[in-house]
Amino acid sequence: MKLIRNISFPFMPVYYAVTSLRNSLYDLGLKKSTSYNFPIICVGNLSVGGTGKTPMIEYLIGLLKKDYKVATLSRGYKRKTKGFQLANKFSTVESIGDEPFQFYNKFKSEILVAVDADRTHGINQLRELDNAPDVVLLDDAFQHRKVKAGMNILLTTYNNPYFLDYVLPTGNLREPRKGAKRADIIVVTKCPINLSDEEKSKFLISIAPESFQHVFFSSINYSNYIISSENKISLDTVTNFTLVTGIANANPLVEFLNEKRLQFEHLNFKDHHEFTEEDILALEKKELIITTEKDFMRLKQYDSLKNKLFYLPITVTINNEQDINKLIKDFITS
Template sequence: MIFLRYILCPVVPIYYLVTWFRNKLYDLGIKKSMSHKLPVICVGNLSTGGTGKTPMIEYLIDLLKKDYRVATLSRGYKRKTEGFQLANKDATAESIGDEPFQFYNKFKEDILVAVDADRNNGIKQLQSIGDVPEVVLLDDAFQHRKVNPGFNILLTTYNNPYFKDIVLPTGNLREPRRGAKRADIIMVTKCPENLSEAERNAILRQIKPKVNQRVFFSSISYSNTVISSTTTKPIKGLSDFTLVTGIANASPLVRFLKEKGLKFEHLNFKDHHEFLEQDILELDKKDFIVTTEKDFMRLKQYETLRDKLFYLPISIVINDAVKINKLIKDFLKTKL
């Protein structure tokens, strides 16, 4: 795969020009971005793969749900439905996608969860329902420029920051680095817990934020327990289990478990893996399975796995949570 990426290096300038030209058309107003009466906060990235969008959306939900009627709007990647879908008691990972299904399972009493590949239509549909939301959180929509969000949060990882990357197909960027200029907040995710001030300053010098941009740093916090559909267990009591991951980058999770001194085999699938019958038959043979919350949403439907399938919750810790919380709430105050 890496060799193929290098072979495709001559395509990089073409991809760069196409995405640059598309963005320029939006910047000049030739292609139209639609603004909405509802405040819209977009969480996205420049690169492909796991930068931590789901934990960031959940952070925003926790921050806002007590004071505002919140809706999340996602594309619903790999779902088996089309058009606008509003999650209800019959929703599944197949009908709305694994990440929206995760939002629904965790926050169904507090928020609305919707999916639509056409984000403008999705926002219009949310405005037409009885209990209209007061704020919409757009998941993974930084490149969806048909919507003009009021507030953009751009995520980039500590180990693979956008400013050291190039565009597809040789690199991982969906668009040129200059796209970061559209962000109001740039969040460097998956940082070491003990990231020094000197390291933060070095990253800031490479990001070179605009006057109106703020840069924050976050790390992953793993729970000390794993959770099943019926019970919880402490991590320290686990032994000889199977770790199942279908996410973009499982390395931080694997590193965390190893640092705990735990012994496990790792079945590593591609991001958003669709578990097939042969996969389930293989998992049936395992005695105890630990997975991510996203993968749990796809696997918990299988009765044979119910008693041995657990997930490890994660959350994010932001270096200056008070400041970012104030920026987001100040934005909403200007719109409501």
């Protein structure tokens, strides 16, 4: 992969120029962005995958669902359907995508979950519902400039911050670093639990936030329990298992399990992996499988894995949580 990135270096200026031009056209008003008179919060990143958008969306759902009618709107990556889809009891990973399916399974009686590659059309469809949402959370839409969200939350990881990265195809950035200036809130994700104030200060210097921008640091919290469709057991009682991951970066999870000195083999697939019949036959031979919640959504449909398939829940902790919560709620009520 590194060799391919190095070979592709001459193409980086072309990608940089194209994405910069596109953003400039939106900034100058030459390409249309649609604004709305109700709260829309966009959660996204500059890089390709793996920054923790799903846990952040779930954090916002948990913060807002008691006081507001909340809807999530995603494009539904790798789904088999087209156009606008509103999740219901008949929805599957194939019809709405794995992450929206996860949102629906976890919060189905409390929020609306929708997918549409055209976010403008999706928002309009949601607003036409009889039970229209008060707040729309746009999942992975920072580059979807046709919608002008009222609040933009940009995520970047502690180990691979955008300010040390390059645009595609040499690096992982979808657009130049200067795109971060569109964010209202920047969250540095997947930080060490005990990140020092000195390290935070170094990050702030590198980010160089604008006067209107707020920067926060968050960490992943792994549960002490693993959950199946029917059971919940302590992770400490598990002796040997197979870890199955189909996410952009499994390293934090692997490090957590290693720190607990658990014995496991790791089957690491690409992000949003679509499990084949051959994959399932191989997994049927395993005694115990632990996976991520997103991959669990893809695998739980197989009855042959039902009694051996568990996922490890995660949540995020944000430093100065009261401050970020206030910013978000103040935006909604403004």
